[in-house]
Amino acid sequence: MHCYCVNEHHQPLEKVESAQPQPQGEEYLIQVKAAGLCHTDIHLWEGYYNLGGGKRLNLADRGVKPPLVLSHEVTGKVIAAGPDADSSLIGQQVLVHPWIGCGECQYCVHGEENLCIKPNQIGIHRAGGFAESIIVPKAKYLVNIEGLNPSEAAPLACAGVTTYSALKKFGNKIEHYPVVIIGAGGLGFMALKLLNAMNAKGTIMLDIDDNKLAEAKKAGAIATLNSKDENVISQLQQMTQGGPRLILDLVGNADSLSLAISSAGRGGHIVVCGLIGGELNLSIPLIPMRPLTIQGSYVGTVEELRELVELVKSKNVEAIPVTEYPIDQVNQAMQKLINGQVLGRLVLKHAV
Numbered sequence: 001m002h003c004y005c006v007n008e009h010h011q012p013l014e015k016v017e018s019a020q021p022q023p024q025g026e027e028y029l030i031q032v033k034a035a036g037l038c039h040t041d042i043h044l045w046e047g048y049y050n051l052g053g054g055k056r057l058n059l060a061d062r063g064v065k066p067p068l069v070l071s072h073e074v075t076g077k078v079i080a081a082g083p084d085a086d087s088s089l090i091g092q093q094v095l096v097h098p099w100i101g102c103g104e105c106q107y108c109v110h111g112e113e114n115l116c117i118k119p120n121q122i123g124i125h126r127a128g129g130f131a132e133s134i135i136v137p138k139a140k141y142l143v144n145i146e147g148l149n150p151s152e153a154a155p156l157a158c159a160g161v162t163t164y165s166a167l168k169k170f171g172n173k174i175e176h177y178p179v180v181i182i183g184a185g186g187l188g189f190m191a192l193k194l195l196n197a198m199n200a201k202g203t204i205m206l207d208i209d210d211n212k213l214a215e216a217k218k219a220g221a222i223a224t225l226n227s228k229d230e231n232v233i234s235q236l237q238q239m240t241q242g243g244p245r246l247i248l249d250l251v252g253n254a255d256s257l258s259l260a261i262s263s264a265g266r267g268g269h270i271v272v273c274g275l276i277g278g279e280l281n282l283s284i285p286l287i288p289m290r291p292l293t294i295q296g297s298y299v300g301t302v303e304e305l306r307e308l309v310e311l312v313k314s315k316n317v318e319a320i321p322v323t324e325y326p327i328d329q330v331n332q333a334m335q336k337l338i339n340g341q342v343l344g345r346l347v348l349k350h351a352v
Ligand SMILES: [Zn+2]
Pocket: 038, 039, 040, 041, 072, 158, 159
């Protein structure tokens, strides 16, 4: 089999031939059909996150270094099972839950494997979907997607569960207050469609790109605003009778978070998912006096991924727009994402 591998940061992915892995114990072998490309893949390819103020979080310090097989948004078919695994799953079309932990730390034991201190995540710490076939350690990480399009389902593993888990943090307030979404990229459109399916009050979409805002309007946003507008804060406060109560920041830089904090109304709840990077000066009295909740959200749990797949199936949630590339064009696809020329999600297709 072959994979497309990061052998060196900032260098094109290289095609590498290797022996097909054999599932051991409770493991499964998945023949990859579709593998989504996420901004995290770009950070992994670059080798660091920008923390702002010239500081970097180097991935090598966390044990993540080349060679890397990227893509944590993987769908495919179960083609083999280890001797202690359930062989009746062979042939099933699955989405792989990539946010795998050690299984032993306090987070893993209490069902928050996505927060594990010794993670073993697919496409990050272990081989991901830019390979013809991959090993998944246990049946609980396989989600049946029979009836869904494999390319459209792949992004549910990251873009999907990240937005779903973030939106769940707002609780039932989504039924009473519109959610302001900052960033009309892949995650923004996913959030918009999920809110429609979750009987939410509505979505106000913000972005710096008017074309993306026009698409958001078509997809059901009740209002859109260009966050470069001079009076964006006052417009937002007018639309929401004093300031938004629920804000999802999918950009995660100084501009987006300061916009969220400056515009939030009383009792404002800001959930930050974006990882573009930067730092902020924060006026502390605003937090208790308004009072504000600023919360981070990082991917999601396997239970949340199962709930999400159920929601998508039962409410027929329309997938985010997906552009397919053959896997041998993975370097061109990455360049497109780096250049910001992507509406929705890029998915790499394997020839199977
Ligand atoms: Zn991702």
